[in-house]
Structures are given as structure tokens and as C-alpha cells.
Amino acid sequence: MIRNYIDWLINLPWGIYTEDRLDLKLASKILDDEHHGLEKVKERVLEYLAVQKLTNSLKGPILCLAGPPGVGKTSLAKSIAKSLDRKFIRISLGGVRDESEIRGHRRTYVGAMPGRIIRGMSKAGTMNPVFLLDEIDKMSSDFRGDPSSAMLEVLDPEQNHHFSDHYIEETFDLSQVLFIATANNLATIPGPLRDRMEIITIAGYTEVEKAEIVKDHLLPKQLKEHGLKKGNLQLREAAIYDMIRYYTRESGVRGLERQLAAICRKAARAIVAEDRKRITVTEKNLSEYLGKRLYRYGQAETTDQVGVVTGLAYTTVGGDTLSIEVSLSPGKGKLLLTGKLGDVMRESAQAAFSYIRSKADELNIDPNFNEKHDIHIHVPEGAVPKDGPSAGITIATALVSALTGRPVSKEVGMTGEITLRGRVLPIGGLKEKALGAHRAGLKTIILPKDNEKDIDDIPESVREGLTFIPVSHLDEVLEKALVGEGR
Ligand SMILES: Nc1ncnc2c1ncn2[C@@H]1O[C@H](COP(=O)(O)OP(=O)(O)OP(=O)(O)O)[C@@H](O)[C@H]1O
Ligand SMILES: [Mg+2]
Numbered sequence: 001m002i003r004n005y006i007d008w009l010i011n012l013p014w015g016i017y018t019e020d021r022l023d024l025k026l027a028s029k030i031l032d033d034e035h036h037g038l039e040k041v042k043e044r045v046l047e048y049l050a051v052q053k054l055t056n057s058l059k060g061p062i063l064c065l066a067g068p069p070g071v072g073k074t075s076l077a078k079s080i081a082k083s084l085d086r087k088f089i090r091i092s093l094g095g096v097r098d099e100s101e102i103r104g105h106r107r108t109y110v111g112a113m114p115g116r117i118i119r120g121m122s123k124a125g126t127m128n129p130v131f132l133l134d135e136i137d138k139m140s141s142d143f144r145g146d147p148s149s150a151m152l153e154v155l156d157p158e159q160n161h162h163f164s165d166h167y168i169e170e171t172f173d174l175s176q177v178l179f180i181a182t183a184n185n186l187a188t189i190p191g192p193l194r195d196r197m198e199i200i201t202i203a204g205y206t207e208v209e210k211a212e213i214v215k216d217h218l219l220p221k222q223l224k225e226h227g228l229k230k231g232n233l234q235l236r237e238a239a240i241y242d243m244i245r246y247y248t249r250e251s252g253v254r255g256l257e258r259q260l261a262a263i264c265r266k267a268a269r270a271i272v273a274e275d276r277k278r279i280t281v282t283e284k285n286l287s288e289y290l291g292k293r294l295y296r297y298g299q300a301e302t303t304d305q306v307g308v309v310t311g312l313a314y315t316t317v318g319g320d321t322l323s324i325e326v327s328l329s330p331g332k333g334k335l336l337l338t339g340k341l342g343d344v345m346r347e348s349a350q351a352a353f354s355y356i357r358s359k360a361d362e363l364n365i366d367p368n369f370n371e372k373h374d375i376h377i378h379v380p381e382g383a384v385p386k387d388g389p390s391a392g393i394t395i396a397t398a399l400v401s402a403l404t405g406r407p408v409s410k411e412v413g414m415t416g417e418i419t420l421r422g423r424v425l426p427i428g429g430l431k432e433k434a435l436g437a438h439r440a441g442l443k444t445i446i447l448p449k450d451n452e453k454d455i456d457d458i459p460e461s462v463r464e465g466l467t468f469i470p471v472s473h474l475d476e477v478l479e480k481a482l483v484g485e486g487r
Helices: 002-011 024-034 039-055 073-084 099-103 116-124 147-154 191-195 207-225 237-247 254-273 286-290 343-358 389-404 430-440 449-457 460-464 474-481
Strands: 062-066 088-092 130-134 178-183 198-201 233-235 279-281 308-315 318-330 335-338 373-378 412-414 444-448 467-471
Touching (some): 039 062, 073 088, 088 116, 099 116, 099 147, 116 130, 233 254, 237 254, 237 286, 308 389, 318 389, 318 430, 335 343, 373 389, 389 412, 430 449, 444 449
Parallel strands (some): 062 178, 062 198, 088 130, 130 178, 308 412, 335 373, 412 444
């Protein structure tokens, strides 16, 4: 036991540091070569390098890259290590539910071991690696203790220069480590932990960005992995856009990469079996390679309908659209909500309902409607849980449409919280929602007035195709969204 302990102890990289490559130009080139876009993260890394060059004593920053799957969080962290010329170490925190996983077991236990942090440092072999804490949002806690509170010490720049592991029982300096955490969902990271990290959100890519990524990064990578040369396979631009629209539905590019791999496999087979020299994939023959189209581009409704409104949602996989359906049936005023709605969403549906009842007169609705009808609000897809207050105005619009018989414009998507007085409150994730709306082929977005400032964050190519209507009251929403006459 003691021998084991001493082995661990002397294997730790006490006092061994690698020299940072403080060449900003080169670092910037390496980052740009491997990843398209992601400016904010790259800038932050270069700033750190610049300050390091001036002071040479800066504590390692603790960054958290948050965003939907497949936007390049994990792979970017790897490039950051490469650009700084540091050792890279990655631990996955997904499913870790035991405090001693992080901080180790006391030596009195049989089979005791240091925690993952110390094991990582031992593997890195230096005191200043880039340390990737992957999937930090997927840690959970149970009776064996809360691993996220053990992480508090690791990630606190004021404390982590003497991190103590239960097994090692000597303080270990983590202050020169560059920690990068990744997360899909910030909401599941406990507040105090979130507070210690510098959060950089990555929203997801537009079609244009995805096409660039395919051409500059994914295709060359897949060609190489399949042993093909650049001349062997040509992929037309139109085919790339068709792949993005009809064969994937995502914010990141992981699905796209998989589809590319499928094309490369088929091409490799044709080259080997049929002795062909060059294969060209166009939008016409794309289905020979990838099969039938998997998705419909432009999920927007095809006609103006009564009681169906398109809302904009922000989920852990990025922005998306969701339609909200309301139907009336003879009954006694029961309000039925289905579609796996969370509490917040249910309450916001109640609020929308109460507002509409209180204003029935002005909205040209029979004031006694709830004595004659049951009202059913449904949000497909029924098995996917949904929550959040931002569907408030969407539900209210769907209700008014169903009760007055006035159809809703098919080109409009909307998002905004509603109060009992019909005011429209701001929401989060406008950029992601706009990307989702664009992907779905909507033309107009109704958004809360207070979110007007966020429009600037939306990429130009998406902004051009959309009309934004800021509103502060439900009356304005109804005026813009409802078309045609009612009953
Ligand atoms: N901007 C980009 N430029 C080039 N390649 C990219 C870019 N974004 C993502 N990729 C590629 O997409 C793939 C998936 O990225 P990665 O595994 O890093 O996703 P992630 O954000 O960590 O997802 P998850 O949240 O699911 O872990 C990788 O092969 C990566 O190289
Ligand atoms: Mg990842």
C-alpha cells in the first residue's frame, strides 16, 4: 500500500512546466486552420496568450464552452492545446456521481486511488496542461456525495494552487492549468460552479457556415480517413446544401460528418470494385449515395390554419420550431394541456388563457365560451419534454385563433413570455431561435421589444431572410399574426 502511494507521489509532475508558445500569429493560424468561425473562443485564447507574454505569471483561466452537440467544443479544446504547445488531457465527467471520483479515496480504504484530477495531472506529466473537463453539465449527485462541490475547489483560482486530494494528502498546485469545461446545458450546472467559470456560448451554425465547414474541414478529413485523394471525389456545392437541408437537422455538424462518411464509403467501393477514377456527387444523384431524403426542409405549415401557431424553441440541441395546436370541443370549460409540458409552460398556458378570458369582449370572442367548450392545447411531438415560459404568446395566439376562427399566417414564428395583463416579456436564446426559424423556412419573427438589441447577434445571412417585428403587447402580436376574417 505504501509502495503504491509512493509510486503515485513520485509520478506526479512536481515542478515540471512546458514553455508556452507565445507566438500569437502562429497560434492564431493553428486555431483557424482547424476550426471555422468560433471567433469569440479563439479571441479569448489569444488574449490570454498576449497577457501571458507580458506578465508571465497569469493564473490559468477557467473557460466553459457551452452549446449544442457537434459544434466543435471538444475538438476546439484540443486545438487550443496544440496552439499553445501544451500537453492535453481530457476527462469525461458525464455520469460521475461520486465525490471521491474527483478527489480520491482516503488511503485507509482497500484499493484506494487518487481522484480523476490528480490522475489526469499524472498522465499529463506537466503542471500546466490544457485540461478538458468534458460534459460538466452531466455530473449528478447521490448519497455518496456531490461531485460538483468537489469541483468547486478545483475551479476556484483563489484556492486551486493548493488543491488537496484525499489520497495524496499533499497540496498540489493547479493554478497554471488551463481548464476548459464543455456543456450542452448550462441550466443543469449548479450556480456556484457556473459562477467560477467564464462562459462562452456557441450558438450553432448557419447553412452558409456549415457549407464552409464541409468544404474546408470535414470533406478533406473524411477523404483522408477513407484513403481517397482529392481528385477521386467531387462534391458539388448544390449537393452540399441539399445534404444540409434534407439529410440533417441539427445545430452542429456531427450528422453532416456522418453523411459525408457515407458518401466516401460508397465512393471508395465504386473506385475499388468498378475501377472508376473520379466520382462526382451532384444534387441529382445524391440520393443514390444517401438514400431517400430524411427531412423536409421548411417545416413551416403549408397553409394558413386556424388554431395552429408556430413557436420558436431553444433546446439543448439548439434552436428549433414547434407548433402549438388548440382545438375546441363541446364541453364545460375544461383546459387540457398535453405534449409533456413542464410546469412553467403549463402555468404560462394558464396565464394566456386567463388573459384571453378577461379580454374576451375586446377580442370578439363569445364571453361565455368556456361554458360551452372544452379547450385542448397540444404541443407535438408529444413524447419530447418541453418547458419554459417563452411559448406564452404563441399559446395565446393559438387560443385566440381557435376561438375566433381567424387563421394564423403560416410564415410567422413567434416567441415571448406573456403576463396576465397581456404584456410581452423578453426571452433567452434569440440567436438560436432565429437560426431554427431560418432552417424551417419562416419569413417573419415576432419577438419581445426588449429582445430587439439581440437582433445584432444574429448572423447576417440569416437576418437578411427574416423580418423582425418587436412587440410589447399581445394586441400587436394578434394584429400581425392573424390573417383573414373569423366566424
Ligand atoms: N467550426 C468547425 N470547424 C471545423 N470542424 C468542426 C467545427 N465544428 C465542429 N467541427 C467538427 O465536428 C465534429 C464534432 O465536434 P465535437 O465532437 O467537438 O462536438 P462537441 O461540441 O464536443 O459536441 P458534444 O456536445 O456532443 O460533445 C468534429 O469532428 C469537429 O472537428
Ligand atoms: Mg464533446
